[in-house]
Amino acid sequence: MVKKVPYDEALKRYKPMAERPLPPSAEIGEDILRTFHPDYISDRCTELTVGANAGDKCHRQLAEILQSDARIDEADLAASVEEETDVLVIGGGGAGCTAALEAARAGVRVMLATKLRLGDSNTVMAEGGIQASVDKDDTPQMHYNDTVKAARGQIDRGLAAQMVTDAPDVIRWLIQQGMQFDLDQYGDLISRRAGGSTAPRVLHYRDYTGLEMMRVLREAVFNSDVEVRDYCPAVELLSDQAGHCAGAVLSSLKSYQFSLVRAKAVIIATGGIGRLHLNSFPTSNHFGAVGDGLVLAYRLGAKLRDLDTFQYHPSGLAYPLHLGGTLITEGIRSAGGYLLNANNERFIDELKPRDSVAAAIIRECLEGRGIDAGDGTCGIWLDTPGLELRNPGIIEEQFPKLLHLGTKCGIDPRTQPMLIHPTLHYQNGGVVINKDGASTVPGLYCVGEVAGGVHGRNRLMGNSLLDIVSFGRRAGLAAAKRSHSSSLRQKRISVEHLSAYRRKLMLANMPLEQKGPILFPEYAKFENDSDYSGLRKNTLRKSTEIAE
Amino acid sequence: MKPELEQVLNQVLLRPACRVGADFDAWMWDVGGKGLDAALADPAAIIPMVKAAELRGLGGSGFPTWFKWNAVATETGDKYLICNGNEDEPGTFKDRVLMEHYPHQLIEGATITSIACGINHVVFYINPEFSAGITAIGRALEQWRASEWPERIARDTGLRIDYKVQPSSGHYIGGEETAAIETVEGKFPFPRAKPPFPSSYGVFGHPTLINNIETLCNLPHLLQNGVDWFRNLGLGKATGTKIYCLSGDVLKPGVYELPMGTPLSDLLYGYGEGMLVGKELKAVFTGGPSNTILTPKDIDVPMDFESVAERRSALGTGAMIAVSRGTGIVKKVAEYVSFFAASSCGQCPSCKTGTHNMSQLLNRIGTGQGRRSDLDNLDNLCKILPGSGRCPLINGAVKVLDSSLYHFRDEYQQSLTD
Numbered sequence: 001m002v003k004k005v006p007y008d009e010a011l012k013r014y015k016p017m018a019e020r021p022l023p024p025s026a027e028i029g030e031d032i033l034r035t036f037h038p039d040y041i042s043d044r045c046t047e048l049t050v051g052a053n054a055g056d057k058c059h060r061q062l063a064e065i066l067q068s069d070a071r072i073d074e075a076d077l078a079a080s081v082e083e084e085t086d087v088l089v090i091g092g093g094g095a096g097c098t099a100a101l102e103a104a105r106a107g108v109r110v111m112l113a114t115k116l117r118l119g120d121s122n123t124v125m126a127e128g129g130i131q132a133s134v135d136k137d138d139t140p141q142m143h144y145n146d147t148v149k150a151a152r153g154q155i156d157r158g159l160a161a162q163m164v165t166d167a168p169d170v171i172r173w174l175i176q177q178g179m180q181f182d183l184d185q186y187g188d189l190i191s192r193r194a195g196g197s198t199a200p201r202v203l204h205y206r207d208y209t210g211l212e213m214m215r216v217l218r219e220a221v222f223n224s225d226v227e228v229r230d231y232c233p234a235v236e237l238l239s240d241q242a243g244h245c246a247g248a249v250l251s252s253l254k255s256y257q258f259s260l261v262r263a264k265a266v267i268i269a270t271g272g273i274g275r276l277h278l279n280s281f282p283t284s285n286h287f288g289a290v291g292d293g294l295v296l297a298y299r300l301g302a303k304l305r306d307l308d309t310f311q312y313h314p315s316g317l318a319y320p321l322h323l324g325g326t327l328i329t330e331g332i333r334s335a336g337g338y339l340l341n342a343n344n345e346r347f348i349d350e351l352k353p354r355d356s357v358a359a360a361i362i363r364e365c366l367e368g369r370g371i372d373a374g375d376g377t378c379g380i381w382l383d384t385p386g387l388e389l390r391n392p393g394i395i396e397e398q399f400p401k402l403l404h405l406g407t408k409c410g411i412d413p414r415t416q417p418m419l420i421h422p423t424l425h426y427q428n429g430g431v432v433i434n435k436d437g438a439s440t441v442p443g444l445y446c447v448g449e450v451a452g453g454v455h456g457r458n459r460l461m462g463n464s465l466l467d468i469v470s471f472g473r474r475a476g477l478a479a480a481k482r483s484h485s486s487s488l489r490q491k492r493i494s495v496e497h498l499s500a501y502r503r504k505l506m507l508a509n510m511p512l513e514q515k516g517p518i519l520f521p522e523y524a525k526f527e528n529d530s531d532y533s534g535l536r537k538n539t540l541r542k543s544t545e546i547a548e
Numbered sequence: 549m550k551p552e553l554e555q556v557l558n559q560v561l562l563r564p565a566c567r568v569g570a571d572f573d574a575w576m577w578d579v580g581g582k583g584l585d586a587a588l589a590d591p592a593a594i595i596p597m598v599k600a601a602e603l604r605g606l607g608g609s610g611f612p613t614w615f616k617w618n619a620v621a622t623e624t625g626d627k628y629l630i631c632n633g634n635e636d637e638p639g640t641f642k643d644r645v646l647m648e649h650y651p652h653q654l655i656e657g658a659t660i661t662s663i664a665c666g667i668n669h670v671v672f673y674i675n676p677e678f679s680a681g682i683t684a685i686g687r688a689l690e691q692w693r694a695s696e697w698p699e700r701i702a703r704d705t706g707l708r709i710d711y712k713v714q715p716s717s718g719h720y721i722g723g724e725e726t727a728a729i730e731t732v733e734g735k736f737p738f739p740r741a742k743p744p745f746p747s748s749y750g751v752f753g754h755p756t757l758i759n760n761i762e763t764l765c766n767l768p769h770l771l772q773n774g775v776d777w778f779r780n781l782g783l784g785k786a787t788g789t790k791i792y793c794l795s796g797d798v799l800k801p802g803v804y805e806l807p808m809g810t811p812l813s814d815l816l817y818g819y820g821e822g823m824l825v826g827k828e829l830k831a832v833f834t835g836g837p838s839n840t841i842l843t844p845k846d847i848d849v850p851m852d853f854e855s856v857a858e859r860r861s862a863l864g865t866g867a868m869i870a871v872s873r874g875t876g877i878v879k880k881v882a883e884y885v886s887f888f889a890a891s892s893c894g895q896c897p898s899c900k901t902g903t904h905n906m907s908q909l910l911n912r913i914g915t916g917q918g919r920r921s922d923l924d925n926l927d928n929l930c931k932i933l934p935g936s937g938r939c940p941l942i943n944g945a946v947k948v949l950d951s952s953l954y955h956f957r958d959e960y961q962q963s964l965t966d
Contacts, residue, residue, distance in 0.1 A: 069825065073874035079916035079963035260915075492883065499797060502824050506799055512825055 003368035004378050005342035007319060007419065010371040013344060014417055016385035020338055026347045028360060036359040036366070038279045038312060038422075039457070045308045050504045051298050052440070058307035061276050065291060066298050066307075067505060068516030070498045071235050072249065072258070077495070080249075080258040085111040085227070086483035087476075088248055088261050090234045090293065091269035093121025094210070095448030095468035097217035099267045099437075100226045102476030108483050110226045111261060113250050115233035115270075115288045115519065119218045122271055122286050122449065123468065126210025127329035127401060128194070129202035130174075130469075131462035132167035135191055138199040140164045147463060150196040150353045151456020154306055159454045159471075162435045163463070166470040171203060174469065179216045180205050182398075192334040194461035196353035202462040207329045207399040210465060232259075233292065233519050236498065237266065237300045237444070240491040245300060245443035247493055262493050264483035265443050267475050268293040269468075272427035272449040273310075275521040282325025283424040284316055287524075292517035293450040297431050299501045302439040302446070306429025309457040314339075314357040316423020318379030320409055325423045328402060330354070330461045332382060335398065336390060340381040340417070341369035347380075355458040358422035365421070373419055381417035388414045426464065428457055437475030443482070445475040553818045560781065560789050561765050562805040567649045570687035572695060575652035583768030584697065587660045588704045594664035594771070595621060601770055601778040602787045607632055607643075607723075607760025608835055608864045610853035616757055619747035620665045623755035627667040630732060630751070630758040631658050633674040633681065634716045634723035637836050638887055639867035642791040642803050643761040647674060647681030650765065651688035655711070657764035660771055662709050663701065665757055669710050671732055676715040686713050720891035724939045725758040727893070738895050739939035762791055783809035786852035790866050796833075797824045797872035809852040812842065816870055827872035831955065835864015837884050838944020840951040861951075877956040878963055881949055882910035888945035898936035902929060903945050910949070913963050920966050926953065 005013075034040050045057045050067050058066065087103040089096045092114030104110040114120070133143040143164040148155055171189070175181070181203050182190045193200040205212040221228065231253040238247040238260060247262040270293030274285025283289070298304055315333070317326040333339070333350040339357070341347050341364045348360040361380050364370055370378035384402070388395055395403060395414050406413040430452030437445040448468040455463060505512060520526060549557075558564075568574035587594055599614035620627060631654065635643040646654060658670050672689075674682050689711050692698070702708050716722045717737050725746055727737035732751050750756020766788060770778050779787045786809035795801045798820035806815065812832065816822070823829055832842040840861035842849065849859050856863040871880060889903035909926050912918045930950040934943050953960065 073827075074879065075874050075876040078876035078878060078959065079914065079918075081917075082915045492886075494883075499824060503799060506824065 002366055002378075004370050004372035006372050007374070010342050011416070013342070014340075014381065015344070016389055016415070018386060018389040020340070020346055020383075020386065022346050022349060026349070028348055028352070028356060032359045032363065033355060036362045037355055038281065039309050041279065044279055049508045050510060051501070052301055052303040053298070053307065056307065059278055059310070061278050062273060062291065062294070062307055064514055065276070065295055065516040065518060067510050068295065068514040069502065069505065069512040070299065070495075071515045071517070072495070074495055074498070077249065077258055077260060080260050082260045082262060084262045085109045086263065087111075087265050087267065087479045088113065088263035089267045089269060090248060091271060091448070092116070092118040092228070093269060093271055093448065093468070094123035094213055094217060094465065095472040096267070096269035097221050098469050098472030099269060099445075099447055099476035099479070101217070101220055101224055102473045103480040104224050104226045106477055106480035108480045111229065111263070112221065112226050113229040113232045113234060113248070113261070115231070115292070117230045118221060118228055119214045120286060120288065121214065122289060123465070124211045124214045125284060125286060125327055126213075126465050127207045127327060128331045128334065129192065129204030129209045129462045130171070130213075130465035131194065131201045131460065132171045132203060132466060133164065133199070133201055134168050134171060134189055134203070135200060138201055140167065142199055143167065143201060146197045147455070147460055150458050150460045152458055153456065154309070155456030156453035158435060159433070163454060163467055163470045167466055170466060170469045173473070174213065174216070177216045177220050179213055182206065192331060193351065194334055195330060195351045195357065196460050202334060204331065207331050207401045213465060234296060235517065236495055237296050238262065238493040238495060239300060239497045240493060243301060243441070243497060245441050246491055248296075249495065260493065264486045265445060265479035267437070267445040267447060267479055268297055268431070268450055269446070269448045269472070270450050274424050277521075278310060278424055281312060281422070281424040282316060284313055284325055284327035285424070288520070290518050290521055292519060293446065294430065295517040297439060297441070297444060297446060297450075300441050300444065300497050302441045302444060303432040304430060305432050305452045306457065309428040310424060311354055311426035311428055311459055312358040312422035313425035314354055314361055314422050315382055315420040316425070317405070317409070317418065318377050318421035319373040319419035321373060321375055321377060323409060324377060326405065327423065327425070328382060328405070328418060328420060329399065331399065332384065332387065332402065334461070335387060335394060337387040338383040340383050342371050342380070343369060353458050354461070361420070361422055371419055377421065379419040379421040382420045383417050384413040385415050385417060426459055428452065428455055428459060433471070435474060436478035437471045438478060445479050447471045447475045550818065553814065556807055557819070558805045560769050560805065561646065561650065561653065561762065561791060562803065566653050568652060569649055570651050570684045570691065572652060572688065572691035579768065580652055580656060583660060583771035584656055586771040587663050588701065591663050591705060594660065597770065597775055598664070600775045603763065603766055603770065603778075604853060605760060606762040606790065606866070610863060613759065613763055616747055617661070617665050619745070620667070620755050620757045623748065626669065626754045627665065628669045628671060628732070628751040628754055628756040629658060629662055629665070629667045630728050630756060631670065631672045631761055631764055632723060632725070632728055632758055633672065633678070633761045634728065635675055636720040636723060637838070637865065637867065638884060639793060639795050639833065639837055639869040640835070640865040641793050642866065644678050644681060645803050646761050646765055647678060648684050651684040652692070653765050653768060654685065654761060655688055655692050657767040659697075659701070659709065660767040661757065661759065661764060663705055663707065666707065667709070667757060668707055669751075670712065672711070672713045673716050673728055673732065674713065676718045682713060682715060689713065719893070720887075721893045721939065721941060724941070727939070728758055729756060738893050741938055781807055782852070783807045784850055784852070785809075785854065786850070790851065792851065793865070793867040794820050794870070795867070796870040797827065797875055798822065798870050799824060809850040809855065812849050812851055812868065813847045815851065815868060816847070820870070823870065823872045825874070827874045829870060830873050830875065831871045831877065833869040833871065833880070833884070833948065834861055835867045836944055837867065837869055837948055838888070838940070839864050840947055841955055843955050877952050877959050878910065878914045881952045882907065882914045884948055885910055885945055888941060892941060896937040896942070898933060899942040902933045902936070902942060905929060906945065906949060913960060916963060916965065918964050920964055923960055923964065
């Protein structure tokens, strides 16, 4: 039994102090990741046996859904309506909206299908900001260096270079769309320094940058020619005779009717996997983040990468328990907030990359310097009162969302520290893409969190908002270009690739009980209490249940 | 796979010793030459042998091979042999394998045929998509020409055989025999009206024999091992072997050479190892797929020409497309009929418009837009279209549709809007 300090006792011990020097003992060793980071727990990984990544390491829970049986059979599509568009975007977050907008502006027909509603995504949860080297002392080269250094080697340097080069123009584009950023008295963009960066580079709008971005993108999509389909998750991709991507099967959550959307290019922007709760971690992700896009792309033969590495954000809320996993922005640490253990000591330089900080917090908890939040949860203090003492008024001015979260918790972060613990935050790997977001399957593009290689094994704060807009725009344009140049002759569309994949699963003796994509986390329980028959049926995930 | 199944698999044409590619020496090392020796020893005995062995046209017709041969052999002057490798129908992929990996077997078979019928022009008529097959046969022919055989054949029989590789037009209809003749003459593959039959009036008016690749590949083995051996290969009354192309929702699709008359269940469950994900079998589209659909009650049918015909279907090319409960019939049939619609050469109006009409109605029903009147129209077309074309294309398209309407009418009805 690991020793923990009870919450109330720890709170009594805590005293707000303006200055707390970093003790020399807080210098972390090289092996902190190996010892304490959840990615390095060896038995959590397995080797994939089927598909384009056979033989590669993959997290067990992810492998289970990647190597799952399809939800649908060809027979389920009997009498399903066939529709046609040029570019089909799957996913209604920041990446999907950006791609849809750029494709539509390039003059092609665009349909955007989303599992929930447009904007229900992790983009709205991004608080800290977006990186771009726009300060006078900063350069894209420095941005690139920081990104590559934090990535711990496993990064596609071409993608990273493309992203940092695009960054200033991404900001310009976002401002053109109507997005607001925090400005100084002269009207210049204000930037903060992210953990792991050498220069202040994170542009932000208070502590809800992503929400502001999504607000603008959503308005722009509604005011464009993009046809939006809410509550229509894609349950399978369609392939043509050559095995190229030729559209997708959408399943309406309201009516449980399938429709076959024929498209010249498909852009998957379905986000990450937080709601799989890998290693039983809480997550900061939204409800639909269960890796649908990965499953669909993998079945069609797309190559994936880095499936054994995920980002655990250091500051997920640990107390009160019912809000466990909720994100507290890294902006607090960027602004100078400290992390304290139960002994009121700092134990790491708070601006180290996220994986190191998360590992250090886990170490504190495992070594008995954590604070008990009840129900087995343990955490350490985020010293917001100390920050307030050093910069009076900063929390109210720059972190209104944190104040609001505090109200929900019954805690005033200006006088009382918040208890935090790492939360499953981001999927570092994903579908292999090129600079245009094109996957290894012709006709299939992937952007945003579903794609891999851009951030290596560890992402810097603010680089994901940059990633989704940079590659979202590129993929949108590339997809539009592809549909302009593709032949007018109609290709035969089918789900024949499913037979091929099922054959491989059977020959590898894989169990075929799990159905994928799973669409919603297991605890959703829509099958009992949803008003929508489609939603009830769509949440059944074992073959026996479907037969019933 | 069970050992007893393994034992009868790939005994003749697809046996590993024959899979030598374009390597003349390897072919002659084990299998090659012996059949030719036998043929040259007594050319007049070949046709009676083929007759006694009951070798049939394996490209789909099942027509007795000796009959066509006899007709050509009795003619005089320049004669043509077209080795038909146009293979283009969904679910058939056996000739491709024979041409790519067994070119010498084919060349020897074609040569024996030429000796039997006194043919001096051999055309390897190959689907242009099979570039590997075209290359393999081209290279094998060079080796053949450089060997002692052409000289020996000329010395023994007085025949100087001229071999040629000709890519076909790539149209499905180009596989029909009179259409093949048109292509070899350099024209568009419009099927001709018969009679006159090709055996008397074929390429440029010369007597012409057209045989499928698989049929021809049998000859070196038949000549080498004799009639009794060949007859004993088959099960029941059937003779020889057949290459079956298994595809669809089975675990292990592929080409399987088995004794002619092997039960369908052996192919599906023994060699194909059953249906994907353990789903039940729903239907089997045979050889084309331009024949009547087989249903699970036909699972015991011996796969030879007569036995399949007794179930009101046809063996065709030996293609067996197995469909499980997980696959919708309407879309599958729509797919095949649209293939026929796209493949119709367009010279017979009833076929040109009929196939397109059927295809459109099927697509409408398959995508949930169909009405009861569309189904009635399909029924009506099935009655009036058969026999209205010069070649059998329209009949095949109707057969597959008609039998699906017979066996799976409920699926059609469920897809209707009214």
